[in-house]
Amino acid sequence: MTQSHEFNLKQLANTDHTAWEEAIVCRVEVDLPGWLTQLAGGKNWEVYSEDEDDNCISFAMRQGKKQAEVTLYHNGYAVVDVDGKALFDGSLTSGTSDWAHLTYYHADSGEQITLN
Numbered sequence: 001m002t003q004s005h006e007f008n009l010k011q012l013a014n015t016d017h018t019a020w021e022e023a024i025v026c027r028v029e030v031d032l033p034g035w036l037t038q039l040a041g042g043k044n045w046e047v048y049s050e051d052e053d054d055n056c057i058s059f060a061m062r063q064g065k066k067q068a069e070v071t072l073y074h075n076g077y078a079v080v081d082v083d084g085k086a087l088f089d090g091s092l093t094s095g096t097s098d099w100a101h102l103t104y105y106h107a108d109s110g111e112q113i114t115l116n
Contacts, residue, residue, distance in 0.1 A: 023107035028076055028092055028100055032059060035099035036068055040082045 033045040042063045049060040061068040068082045076093035078100075079086070092100040104113040 024113065025105045025107050026076075027103045027105065028072070029103065030072060030078075030092065031099045032061065032070055036061060036063070036070070036080070036082070038099065039080055039087045040066065040068065042066060 032047060036045040037043055040063075045061050045063040045068070047059050047061050051058045056071050056073040058069060058071045061070060066083055068080065071079045072092070073079075076091055078088060078090065078092045080088035093102060105111065106113060
């Protein structure tokens with residue numbers, strides 16, 4: 001078993017890894033009104049302000065008298081508060097949300113990467 005393991009490591013070391021060294025951009029797209037409808041109920045949620053800093057983008061939203069704050073961090077983490085109550089605090093990139101979609105692009109060319 002040790003010999004086989006060593007062989008696999010040697011084989012891996014001799015493999016061309018240039019594709020692994022290429023810069024990739026990950027983009028998370030979120031349907032905020034649809035996601036808030038799922039989390040808090042009601043329809044017709046609208047964004048009325050947004051604020052961006054180095055780590056995140058925050059959106060102030062409303063639906064009737066309900067007020068929401070959605071903060072999307074650049075690392076894929078998100079926090080959603082509606083009327084001061086936390087409704088979501090976790091990763092959007094874990095595949096648990098129907099309202100968030102990940103897309104990958106080559107940083108140099110901007111060409112989309114399709115994953116199998």
